Amino acid sequence: MFNIHVASVYGFCKGVESSVRTAEKMIEEAGGRPIYSIGRLVHNNRVVDDFSSRGLRVISSPDEVEPGLALIRAHGITRELKKEFEDKGFTLVDGTCRIVAANHRSCAAAVNPVLFFGIKGHAETLSTISNCNTRCYVIETGSDFDLVEPSEYYDVVIQTTFSSVKIEEFKAIIKERGMKVRYHNSICAASMRRRISVDELCRICDTIIVVGEGQSANATELYNIVVSHGVKGYLVPGAEYLKEEMYSGKDIGVCAGASVYPKDVKDLVAALEERGGMIVQDR
Ligand code: SF4
Structure with missing residues (x-):
């Protein structure tokens, strides 16, 4: 048996949440017309695949398709690329995080x-x-x-x-x-809150599983924080990647990057419970 400690903050940050909501609205209103995301909506394959299956096609250049409605994701796009899309006649929906x-x-x-x-x-x-x-x-x-x-x-x-x-x-x-x-600025508050919650976990856990993907800067940074504390860390996209070594310790922490569906975190926690883990309320 082992303890499961879930980070106090996890799941979509406001910027990703807003991009995802905008994409959903575009899908609803498109009525079957083609709609595009300029670049991958977020750095998370599950989220991108989910939206692709619902009709949001990822493109990187205006030359790939006929002009239509295209979403600028939370990371934004370059000034030059924006102009290229506008010049080709695309209608842009700006989902750049504020x-x-x-x-x-x-x-x-x-x-x-x-x-x-x-x-x-x-x-x-x-x-x-x-x-x-x-x-x-x-x-x-x-x-x-x-x-x-x-x-x-x-x-x-x-x-x-x-x-x-x-x-x-x-x-x-x-x-x-x-x-x-x-x-001019520092790290955004959402990233900071996730890092603080991981710092807290590091004090009580021998192992921490970060839900997210290596292509995500904020998930990778959470993983780096874990290992910098000398805690055993794993970065996995979801529950199906669990291996026995990840829950062989006594206190297992779970946290997630800002572009991870909260459901993926809950599924991973449920999978840990099925393997003998018990959720501990730390606060
Ligand atoms: S991590 Fe911060 S800056 Fe980046 S999308 Fe989320 S809220 Fe915006």
Whole structure:
């Protein structure tokens, strides 16, 4: 027998929730007409497959299909791609998370070179930095600072789900190099709340199962937090990936990334109960 501790916060964040609701409304109102999502709705195959089966087709370029109704997902899209879709005659529904959109505006308003703390090539990174009108450097590791050309001041914008540890590391580098910067934001509150709930679990669990996929920045960050605490961690998309080693400990924690259906978390918890686990109310 083992204890199951469920994170105090899990499931869709407001940005994903809003994108998903918008997609559902589009499906309802489409009446069978083709509707599209520009890029994958969220970084979660289950959610994307579910919406595909209901008629929301993922496209990446306006040349793939005849113009129609297309959703901009929570991560946003680049300024250039948006224009391409508009020029081809698509009607765009903007599902960009309002917090991501605020970062777009910060980049657009920056008058100094922008240091963007984020994951290179990530959809949110690409959409956000496309709004810069000044030089922009994506800083993913400390060595990226070596490529930054000298300037009197810099504007710093941070990816909403970026690693808290790396942010502190980069702030220390900035201080050490005497760079003058203005910070525009920090990690979004939804990401922060999920991280705090995982920190809490780490204090009481020997194993933590993170429900989510490796392509999701926030689920990966939750997993990284778990292992950084020296706790045994697993990142799995759902209950069917459970293996005995994942619940061989005494106190098993369960948490989830922000693009995971709450039902997938509940199913995994139910599967753990079937295997002898007992839910413990920690609060
Ligand atoms: S994690 Fe934060 S910024 Fe990203 S979609 Fe969710 S609420 Fe928006």
